[in-house]
Amino acid sequence: MPFYALLIGSLVAIIEVFALSVINKIPFDKYAFLRFLDIHHTYLSIYLLTLVNLMLIKLLSKNKLKINTKLFILIIISLLFWFVFSLDSKASMVIFALLFVVQALPKVNKKNIKFHIPFLIGIIIVFVVFNTKASVNYEKALDFRLQIWEESFKIFENNPFFGNLKSSEKDLLNYNHYLSGKYYFLDSDLNSHNQYLSFLMKYGLVGVSIFFLFMINMFKKVNVKSQKSKIREFLGWTVIIILVFYIENLLDRHHGIVYFSFMYNYYLVAVENEEI
Secondary structure, eight states: OHHHHHHHHHHHHHHHHHHHHHHHTOOOSHHHHHHHHOOOHHHHHHHHHHHHHHHHHHHTSSSOOOHHHHHHHHHHHHHHHHHHHHTTOHHHHHHHHHHHHHHHGGGOOTTTHHHHHHHHHHHHHHHHHHHHHTTOOHHHHTHHHHHHHHHHHHHHHHSTTTOOOSSOHHHHHHHHHHHTTOGGGTTTOOOOSOHHHHHHHHHHHHHHHHHHHHHHHHHHTOOTTBOHHHHHHHHHHHHHHHHHHHHSOGGGSHHHHHHHHHHHHHHHHHHHHOBO
């Protein structure tokens, strides 16, 4: 069950980094995770957000849960929300809010609307506080990505059908940055920071089409006997993947490859075989 694996793995990672931060007398923040576990905060966040997705479904399920169980789930969700908040991850905060909308909105009715409204108001308040705390300017935060995406798209246009594999993605981008006079990008050695553009650059429309057929295969496994909770889990996971693919090359690092491969294959089996 991924719920327990994610919960235990996340707790162990957080406790380990917290202990090492105390021992080494450094701040317990996203840079501590990068230093001790070599994991970027975006990759860390997707594990936590997947756990949040699972717990939201449990909390909002039709099955009557004991008060203690509901309280435990609410505490875990609140702690994870605080943790994502403390990582200053703008994308993760947006995904967190969207997961609440995707999972809670279909469940809203006249009987429980009083329960959902406080949560919605709370999320709005936290977003306002987060924006103030992090001095967030979402347009400015995307600025460097937009410049990279511009060069990525130029590379894609050079060979739109089959892509360009004559050099590595970073080398191609650095060369285009040089040609465009963006010399400040040469030392950064950045990838495209967009999984969709990365695929288009390297494999063209043909390669991207194959990948999307691979994803569509998941939806084809859904049938009338599939557990509704598994379908909702899968939809929440899809929200996470779609948005993270938009801002990161998730499949460039082993953290992302293991996460995507495991969750994809889990839901590939779950939505087809776990019947009502």
